[in-house]
Amino acid sequence: MTVPPVGAPGAGVPVATPSTARAAVPYDFRRPAALAREHSRVLGLAFETFARQWGTQLTAKVRVPSQVSFEGVALRTYDDHVSSLPATTAMVLCDVGGTAAKAVIQFPAAAALNWVSxxxxxxxxxxxxxxxxxxxxxxxxxxxxxxxxEDLRYSLGALLEAPLAVDEIHYNSQFAQAAAKSELMVAASFAVRVGDRSVPATLALPADAVLPRLGDATPPAATADAPALIRAQLAETPVDVALRLAPAKVTPRAVMDLAVGDVLALPHGTHRPFHLSVAGRTLGQAAAGARGGRIAAVVVSTEENPA
Structure with a gap:
């Protein structure tokens, strides 16, 4: 069987590259609260800035190289957030001006004791x-x-103008009543490394103190422009273009018996141009050529191919 070199005309449809696998996130239809993609992006940038500032502040105070890494942000109820925390841990409750619910910074008490030492x-x-x-x-x-x-207020900027102040520290996540169980919280997770030890930490902010200003920071696009925006996006979306030979029909037995050196006769005349196709749809005919030292296709005809 004669196989054309990769990239040569007639090599067939390009091999698809497997997409990057994404972790599946469970969705609770009983609580359909979720952050919009733009809101997640804006909050992610703010919390990344906070992580850098917090790491710098820890290094200066603890006098040990420290680093804080932002890991993710989600919108969840206070009850769901507390359920994901260890039963025994340090819960720093913070007053947020203008809201009854409190912000919560959580980290292992043992880690904080090492920071103090x-x-x-x-x-x-x-x-x-x-x-x-x-x-x-x-x-x-x-x-x-x-x-x-202070670093958090600086990092969030206009997203949180309410003053923040440390109120009290609790040591049992189940007993720390920072908000009502159904209160929505913007929960961010971090990894805090001090020296050679890394521990998880979380920050939960009342959603009512953040989301209203977040909506103003990322206004939605006008719906009247939606058709034009879609057409513009589709026009700039890259697609794979391939030159194809006319396919040949063979039996599964013939395919299983193929060996090195076998030749398959294709019903494509040597004088005929190749099929120019996108996603398996033929758009026209093209002849093999060259341009700038690379193989190229010279379009000789086009054809209508309604969807």
Missing amino acids: HMLGSTSASDVAERRFTRIEQTLVEGLMGEAL
Whole structure:
């Protein structure tokens, strides 16, 4: 069987490249709340900025190389958010001006105790069990969180103009009543690395304090322009164009018996041009040629091919 080289006319339809696999996210039809794509993008950029600022602030205060990485943002009820957290953890409740619900910064208490030990002069991390902070430890942690809230206000900018302030710290995620169970929260997740230790952390903001301004920051496009926008987008969408030979029909047995050196006769005359096709639809005829040292197709005719 004679096989034309890759890229040569008659090589057939180009081989499709497998698309990048995406992780499936469960959708709860009982709670159809979700962030719009544009809102997720804007919030993601703001939280990435906050992560960088928070990491810089930790490095300066803890005096150990630190980095905070933003991992994702979602809109969920407060009950769903709390259910995803460990039962024993540090929950820093923060007042948000103008709303009854509170913002919550969550991280393992053991990690915060290591941060405090570095602030007090320790040069190595130690294994510490989850426990309540002493008065001195709580004061130091509240100071860290106060500066983190300043970084958050800077990062969100016009998306959150309400003042933020540390209120209290709880150690049981189920008992920390920061908001009603059905209250919608904008929940962001982070990975906080201090030295060679990395721990998960979350930030939950009342949706009522963020989403109204987020809508103003990303106004929807006028619906009257939708047809023109769709036509413009389709006109700029790349498609695969291929030159094809007329197909030959063979039996499955003949295909299974193919061996190196076999020749398949194709019902395509040597004097005939190739079929010019897009996604399997023939748009015209083209002859093989060359341009600039590369194989090219010279269109010799076109044909109507209604959908």
